[in-house]
Amino acid sequence: MPLFVGRENELETLERAYDADVFQMVVVYGRRRVGKTTLLTHFAQDKPTLFFTAQQQTDADNLADFSVEIAQFFSLPPGTRFDGWDGALQFLAEQARREPFLFVFDEFPYAAEANPSLVSKMQIAIDHHFAQTKACLALCGSDQGFMESEVLGKKSPLHGRRTAQIRVRPFDYLTSARMVPTVSAEDAFRYYACVGGVPYYLAQIDESRPFLDNIADLFFSTDGLLYEEPLMLLRQELREPAVYNSILRAIGSGATRRGEIAARAGLEATAVSKYLATLERLDIIERVVPFGENPQTSRKGLYRFADACYDFWYTFVMPAVGDIEGGAGRIVAEGLSDEVLGTYLGHRFERVCSQWLLEESLAGRLPIRASSFGQWWGTDPALRQQDDVDVVAADRASKTALIGECKWRNSFDETEVLEKLHHRADLVKGYRIEFFYLFSKNPLSTATLRKMKASGDEFSVTLDDLYRHR
Template structure:
């Protein structure tokens, strides 16, 4: 598989700037699985005298010996294989004594921490006593966001105050994601976005020379494919109680969005549930959404596109999918999938407005949504003087949609702001409509 490397200029520029500093650097690069961290690091060390090491979950001792052997090969000194390191810090000191400006990238550093929390303290001592004085360039990379933020970056971590920089690698934007399927028009690109989000490895599973439905069958619903059971791996990677978190996510995906309804469905105390939800929010799996003009009455939604899709369409149908009944599942979900794509388009529209991709007559400082009772406005965007209200439709829009939007907006208090209206839809006969052809042009990759 050819690895596409799309628009990681900011991450690369940050690493290059630190490299050029000439000082000792202890950098932490982290982010969810499959987001492209390793490819960033691989590109960064090209042409540099820098050693890359991928940790494993075997044992700390095995990892030290593997790292020692890679150092011996890197240095071209077989005698280095005789080194008997007492710990990671000691091994790095030995390495630093052999190189003018030692440079090392440890990928999946979290595996070492899981094996022995003492690794962090050992590294801290070596950094304070030797490595920082030798201009060591050290990058610690990890896929477990919770572990990296607590054990490596957290206030109680022995390395707290030692790192010289950190970067959480986020998924790609929609425009960046489209570079993986450049032959797809906007409609099919949104469908891919609904499944893969902005995760590069997920996006790479889609072949834009085939129809989206064919991709869905082979890359998602076919047992053995990467996206078939990736949801389980994501939760096991990050969480100590994956079954509990999976239950919470399943009910949120089913529409139990308020804290009260969710607690009732799970049979869980609200206080205890709030702690679990906080963890899911930190990891980016869940978001808490509060309608414009209110401080309470918020709801919980699945924030990760892949998890949202997997929970709604893969997990409930795995009994049939295990037996290879892919065609039956595709037919069963067809109507619900169309409704789901409408919800995805609503959230995407809010993002595109916030990012300035969809042009407005003003630059909004707030982009959200509004609801009260059974009424809803898909997009509310504001600055100090202006307010935009937008209706988003996966299908065709009519003048009735615009009239209804204007009527609903009168119940939203935006003070003396000038009111603007917008309808986003596949097609329609609405004045000022932004249709999918326009969105296709606005979101086309520019790199």
């Protein structure tokens, strides 16, 4: 059986719905490969479940397949067929009145696209039949745009019928590490930084092989699962994949501001906004602003990759496509030395450190009750130059915060880094900086650790510390 990890919150939501004494409709959606079907299958394994997965085929074929699943689940005579969705759904509701069960309708958008009236038919079935039962219905789909507009949207016939919704997202860094339990903390981080938190991708890693061998096979071979995966997902999810590809290429080459992205992608600055918004909605990119600024009004917003797989692909794979197609992919992969990957991993290390701060705050292990997290960048008025703070964690209520520096290097001047970190305390306006964290790949020197302990406001966190609770 495939390894199942994480999803505790999602399972809790599903269990609550299943145990309710009234009809429940749970909407489950998220990008392809993220583990929606695996989640629902795991949840349903000890429950009476009618599990139907629609396909990209005609409405008649989907209805025929649905009839077969119903016949098997209720032990009806072979060859039982329903003439329409109305009759099939009404039959299920009648059965649910006698004995409640879990009804999973997977890839619902495929069925609804083949028969646009299905959404309305489902609404009628819920209002007139299922509402009087204790059945639990899970509508699941990978087309996030469809699920948000045609199932959850205000104009959808199904609006107001859902009792819970679950957007299944990629794993965080700790849960991702549980997918590769035997590798070192360093490799767990490197895999997360390059592959991301999509369970299906992580499941392809052979833990017995070196890191670069796995990366070479996944990304730098024309047969590799992830060689064309980002482009394939763009084609499946979006109507203008070429435009989105150009935008992502621009971001991968270092463009971070809207105008700069538009210029590199060959688009008008006014036209690029809607494409960026769509990529944000899909969690492929994100817009970030300096900590403390209003995301709606700040003019300092930067776009960057949220999804690590896309980030790695557009940074290292896209520029080498010609070489990979020519058969030199493994040579390209072998060139990904620590020096080449260093800057990329350094940026990803900052994201992991921020995730760690959130987890520590939730567990009550930080010296402040932080609820807001981010980074800061801008002009240092004292030095009259640009500067940044890698991580910020703040308690909005008390206006106290901690700041941190993240170093993905084997060695560095520890004293100098701590001195600069204290100087940056004045840069984050509106908060009193009370604590200073130094995140590092390797343990700090004994002398530095002794000084930090004596200070009372400085803390050291190593890569092993980040992965202690995996």
